[in-house]
Amino acid sequence: MAIPVSNAQARKIFMERQGLSRPPHLALGKAGLLDLVHDLGFVQIDSIATVERAHHQILFSRNQTYRPEHLSALIEKDRTLFEHWTHDASIIPSAFFPYWKHRFVRREAKILENWRKWQGEGFDQAFQQTYERIRENGPVMAREVKAKEHKSGGWWNWHPSKTALEYLWHTGKLAIAGRENFQKIYDLSERVIPKEHFEAEVDHDAFVDWACRSALTRLGFATSGEIAAFFDLVSPQEAKLWVESHRDELEEVAIQTVDGGKPRSSFAFAEGLETLLDAPEPSARIRTLSPFDPLIRDRNRTERLFGFFYRIEIFVPEPKREYGYYVFPLLEGDRLIGRIDMKADRKTGVLDVKRLWLEKGVKPSAGRLEKLQAELTRIARFAGVETVVLRQGWRG
Secondary structure: OOEEEOHHHHHHHHHHHOOOOOOOOOOOHHHHHHHHHHHHOOEEOOOOOOOOOHHHHHHHOOOOOOOHHHHHHHHHOOOOEEEEEOOOEEEEEHHHHHHHHHHHHHHHHHHHHHHHHHHOOOOOOOHHHHHHHHHHHOOEEHHHOOOOOOOOOOHHHOOHHHHHHHHHHHOOOEEEEEEEOOEEEEEEHHHHOOHHHHOOOOOHHHHHHHHHHHHHHHHOOEOHHHHHHHHOOOOHHHHHHHHHHOOOOEEEEEEOOOOOOOOEEEEEEOOOHHHHHOOOOOOOOEEEOOOOOOOOOOHHHHHHHHOOOOOOOOOOOHHHOOOOOOEEEEEEOOEEEEEEEEEEEOOOOEEEEEEEEEOOOOOOOHHHHHHHHHHHHHHHHHHOOOEEEEOOOOOO
16 A cells, blocks of 8 residues: 655655755855765756856755855866756766766667758768867867858757767767856867766666666655656656566655645655655745756646646747746745746846746735845845845736
8 A cells, every 4th residue: 555645745855855955054065066966966057047047046046055166166177077968958977977878879869860850961971070170189169160051040050060069969979078158168078077987887777777766766756757757868668667676675655746636656765765754844944946946847746746837938929928038936945935037137236126926825924025035135146246126016
């Protein structure tokens, strides 16, 4: 019989697994940052800097002592983190590189098939030439190898050398050595990834076991589909077979949804389950989440656990947006209480707060607004601006 898990327990478990129950004010440091990224599994990268770029905000929301220069040092100097793909571009512990080798192999044939449709025959003509240039002359940026563009348009019309760089990166032959103004610097993987991780090999069964085990650890509880989707390394069928073959290690748990509907059958590790079910209370402060925060990445899971419907509206035409271009979810304790539209204007030194929307039943009490003001002050300082400006009518 499945072990019942209340909705309140489930929220706390997931938040603890995703690093949101740790004291947000304790000094993190570079070593602590590496541990945090490892515990999260990955941190998604995004170029939009409405307040700060997503990867910085994800880490800051967990610890206000986070410093972006520590992240850069771990990636570009210590080489203990590297950039690649999960479900999207992400920062990943270099110790995971041997498992990503399986992704490189799996993706190569698919990339060739798909990109040939976008680029046409002969799109791969610059692959070897681009690789040899980097091998002989060192790291490059896309603009440094740009050839005459054969078409105009979207990303599928990259010039041949840009296409080569991305293909070689996606298939593991190149790695991101660093960034300049957020533009990738490509180099050979063996010159970027530490030798012990670059040379390590794991067989197929060990790869699937690691991918599933690591995903479930970081989710706390999950269906086989959620396990597969976490890193996007294994197929749903592989995850399903892994669950079936490891039932002796797993307990079935019935996760209560926020609306009190039918509990969702999931799995958790039997070992340590009592501790897992006794997850700590998160900080009661209000925290601003990135739209790409791992707590809300799985939108369906977010709705089941928190009753919070969230969709980013970057690609929605402005007249059709319900909220705004880049609106931030607000977390208070273990509840998602609303969203806020704001932008850091570094020229004027202002955090411009345009609009606040609280969820149904969440009251704008004096205490809550005071906590929100404290969070906005923290965010402004982190974004490098001095003043928080609340627009007239910002509370709606």
